[in-house]
Amino acid sequence: MLGLKFIRTHSEAVKEALSRRNNSFNLDEVLAWDEAYRSRLGESEKLKNLRNSLSEEIGRMNARKQDAAAQMQEVRDASARIREIDQDVQDLEQKINQALLMIPNIPHASVPVGPDEDANVVVRVEGEPPGFDFQPRNHWEIGEDLDILDFARGVKIAGARFTVLKGKGAQLERAITNFMLDLHTREQGYTEIFPPFLVNRATMTGTGQLPKFEEDLFRCDREDLFLIPTAEVPVTNLYREEILPGEALPILHTAYTACFRAEAGAAGRDTRGLIRQHQFNKVELVEFTAPETSYTELERLTDDAEEVLRRLGLAYRVVALSTGDLGFSAAKTYDLEVWLPGAGAYREISSCSNFEDFQARRANIRYRPEAGARPRFVHTLNGSGLAVGRTLVAILENYQQEDGSVIVPEVLRPYCGFDRIE
RNA sequence: GGAGAGAUGGCUGAGUUGGUCGAAGGCGCUCGACUGGAAAUCGAGUAGGCGGGCCUAAAACUCGCCUCGAGGGUUCGAAUCCCUCUCUCUCCGCCA
The missing domain is CATH 1.10.287.40 (Serine-tRNA synthetase, tRNA binding domain)
Structure with a gap:
């Protein structure tokens, strides 16, 4: 706001x-x-x-x-x-x-101006896409052949856009999650939060999902609670209606949560595979900072998310979203797009944004620069660090072998206890 | 789900026969004095929001209004009385 x-x-x-x-x-x-x-x-x-x-x-x-x-x-x-x-x-x-509440945030001066995603600007490209001497396959083919992804039964027990992970698929998902959380908490200074997955209307309004985007959310009618579409929602609202002491900033939080999205406007898009699900796992990075430092913090937070991709040995690029493609609440956003050999394209795996004081005003999150001074709104930032399901997709497609097996990236082996899925 | 108690400033805690109460006291915090420095002590200050004035603008300053969980009501006047809602705590039941 x-x-x-x-x-x-x-x-x-x-x-x-x-x-x-x-x-x-x-x-x-x-x-x-x-x-x-x-x-x-x-x-x-x-x-x-x-x-x-x-x-x-x-x-x-x-x-x-x-x-x-x-x-x-x-x-x-x-x-x-x-x-x-x-x-x-x-x-x-x-x-x-x-x-x-219906007015979107003002784009930062550094945001490329343009009508839609075609005006987005690739800021940098990192890592080498792997070469294959065979035709690389889609993750859903790899996953079904290895009996670690079960799309049909996901549909049976829940519906379209729900998938069952099985055996080493389920274990790898869990390993990826733990690897990310450990990196963020032990090396990058984030404090872990495990929040509720259901939140109330005030919380959804605080981060900007409501009132404008209710159709994108799953709602529990009986209690008027909403399933969170991202950990950003509960974690940012942690300090709603609070005045934080200045010395507490910056506050860095990471959180694993399941995320639930109705995907109301996405009918027909990404219908196959794990890319677009009603329920997926994500490790999120959330930051509260003083206004003066929020843009340098955006670079740092983005780099923290990139570190996950680097350690997994995945090729990716960083894209600055244009004014026309920017989310409602964001002043500036970098998308991280990972290379998917099966799709032959870069696909979004993380989105890192500075909201400036837009969410802080809605949620009334302030800080006192020093004792006795007037409270000011904090700046909030967040980014995926990373979307776990899409990371699993990237691993399956990038580490696939000609015989249909998949090599597990080195850094994940201590977490899952195997080095190959076959 | 049943029964009861309660929600006051950063914290604690008075105020409940309605009238200089936005609110005593204590703690904390800030500034100052004392000190070689610190502790202790003493003094002063210390809620938020909105609107106006001042100003190039912000801050500061200043005037006014609102806020004692939220909303509504009674009254010339409500933290204090009435109604509704929300939340917290205790006991019982149920449950992973």
């Missing part, structure tokens, strides 16, 4: 940012409401001031046994008018707040 004061004083810049995002939000309407809101609020506050001073006077007169009937009548009249005006104030305030 953008600050109302900011929108008020920088309306042209906000409009310009919205157009770079291909967003057709009507800002003038909000500005008009704001105008009316402040004028009505002023009227109301004047009358409340009158009411307060008269009430005090009445108290004093009563103590002296004087007759305050006239004053009481005056306050009664004022209160009636206040009630009317406050109704307007409340209506306007509500309209403004609802509108504010």
